[in-house]
Amino acid sequence: MTSPQDNQTKKIFIDGEAGTTGLEIREKLGAVAGAQIISIDPARRKDAQARREMMREADLVVLCLPDDAAREAVAMVDSLEGARPRILDASTAHRTDHAWVYGFAEMEPGQAQMIAAADRVANPGCYPTGAIALLRPLVEKGVLPEDFPVTINAVSGYSGGGRQMIEQYEQGEAPNFTLYGLNFSHKHLPELLKYTKLARRPIFVPSVGKFHQGMLISIPLHLDLLGGASAADLERTLANWYGDGGLVRVIPTQEETRIEPEALNGADRMELRVFSHPEYAQAVLVARLDNLGKGASGAAVQNIRLMLGL
Numbered sequence: 001m002t003s004p005q006d007n008q009t010k011k012i013f014i015d016g017e018a019g020t021t022g023l024e025i026r027e028k029l030g031a032v033a034g035a036q037i038i039s040i041d042p043a044r045r046k047d048a049q050a051r052r053e054m055m056r057e058a059d060l061v062v063l064c065l066p067d068d069a070a071r072e073a074v075a076m077v078d079s080l081e082g083a084r085p086r087i088l089d090a091s092t093a094h095r096t097d098h099a100w101v102y103g104f105a106e107m108e109p110g111q112a113q114m115i116a117a118a119d120r121v122a123n124p125g126c127y128p129t130g131a132i133a134l135l136r137p138l139v140e141k142g143v144l145p146e147d148f149p150v151t152i153n154a155v156s157g158y159s160g161g162g163r164q165m166i167e168q169y170e171q172g173e174a175p176n177f178t179l180y181g182l183n184f185s186h187k188h189l190p191e192l193l194k195y196t197k198l199a200r201r202p203i204f205v206p207s208v209g210k211f212h213q214g215m216l217i218s219i220p221l222h223l224d225l226l227g228g229a230s231a232a233d234l235e236r237t238l239a240n241w242y243g244d245g246g247l248v249r250v251i252p253t254q255e256e257t258r259i260e261p262e263a264l265n266g267a268d269r270m271e272l273r274v275f276s277h278p279e280y281a282q283a284v285l286v287a288r289l290d291n292l293g294k295g296a297s298g299a300a301v302q303n304i305r306l307m308l309g310l
């Protein structure tokens with residue numbers, strides 16, 4: 001017999017549950033009332049038939065897979081007969097696909113409602129979460145011209161590279177610090193361009209350091225090239241956009257002159273700051289988040305709750 005309680009329970013299959021992001025989502029969903037995780041036999045976690053069976057049973061399929069495997073998983077859902085689970089994809093595969101809703105609830109008014117109603121939601125990338133949060137309000141409000149030459153610097157903990165990179169670091173086989181993306185073609189650029197609304201391709205210089213998780217995204221600006229906008233204008237625009245008490249918060253910098261990436265580890269929120277010097281007319285916008293939190297599993301659980309009304 002089914003109780004009303006059971007009727008409200010939503011079944012969630014995490015394809016890639018054993019990976020870095022999958023494990024974190026599973027753990028966080030344990031605390032969400034009404035979320036029932038249906039798990040695959042670990043011995044069959046890459047078996048197409050076993051995965052299809054789970055997909056058929058699920059209300060929502062969460063993909064925590066490499067891009068190609070995520071595309072294959074979507075094709076598997078599409079080929080199911082008589083079942084149409086909704087999909088949340090944590091990979092890069094569908095983030096700029098018009099048929100998918102971008103899963104950044106705070107990106108602009110109405111986005112959370114679009115996520116709640118969507119069949120297919122793409123979870124944002126970790127670096128784009130910070131850069132889009134800083135840039136989009138400024139572009140939309142006309143404070144930053146859309147063709148402004150923007151450079152996005154960023155540093156991530158090594159868990160951002162998934163299981164393989166974690167193993168390299170933990171076996172002592174990786175350098176302390178590495179700049180990368182120096183082919184100007186990092187996989188996040190299409191997503192950065194589309195959702196910042198910048199018309200000029202930004203220069204994106206990511207880096208990875210010898211710490212497990214945590215992330216900073218920083219964007220230096222010469223304010224005299226901004227047509228009169230002051231650092232206070234930038235901060236006010238961001239503060240008005242995000243308001244108080246949400247997961248994206250604008251923090252006044254006061255006397256701070258440094259910031260480190262690990263302070264939000266384990267948290268699902270993100271902090272935005274505008275560092276500046278009035279005399280030199282220079283500013284640096286900084287976003288701080290946990291790449292595994294608001295940059296991955298935190299955003300995923302936020303989207304799961306929106307999609308399933310939990």
Ligand SMILES: NC(=O)C1=CN([C@@H]2O[C@H](COP(=O)(O)OP(=O)(O)OC[C@H]3O[C@@H](n4cnc5c(N)ncnc54)[C@H](OP(=O)(O)O)[C@@H]3O)[C@@H](O)[C@H]2O)C=CC1
Nearest residue numbers: 016018019020021064065066069090091159160162163296
């Ligand atoms: N780590 C992070 O900070 C972030 C990650 N993401 C995205 O989330 C996705 C997952 O990343 P992450 O968790 O870090 O990666 P991991 O490598 O840690 O995990 C991926 C998991 O998928 C499994 N897998 C691979 N191919 C298949 C397949 N064909 N069928 C079933 N399972 C498969 C892997 O198994 P095995 O290890 O045995 O190959 C592994 O368990 C990626 O697309 C990534 O871009 C998004 C935001 C941030």
Ligand SMILES: CC(=O)N[C@@H](CCC(=O)OP(=O)(O)O)C(=O)O
Nearest residue numbers: 090092125126127156160161208
């Ligand atoms: C340190 C590191 O390697 N980070 C990854 C980004 C994280 C990732 O692959 O996930 P998302 O695209 O879903 O954010 C990279 O630069 O490819």
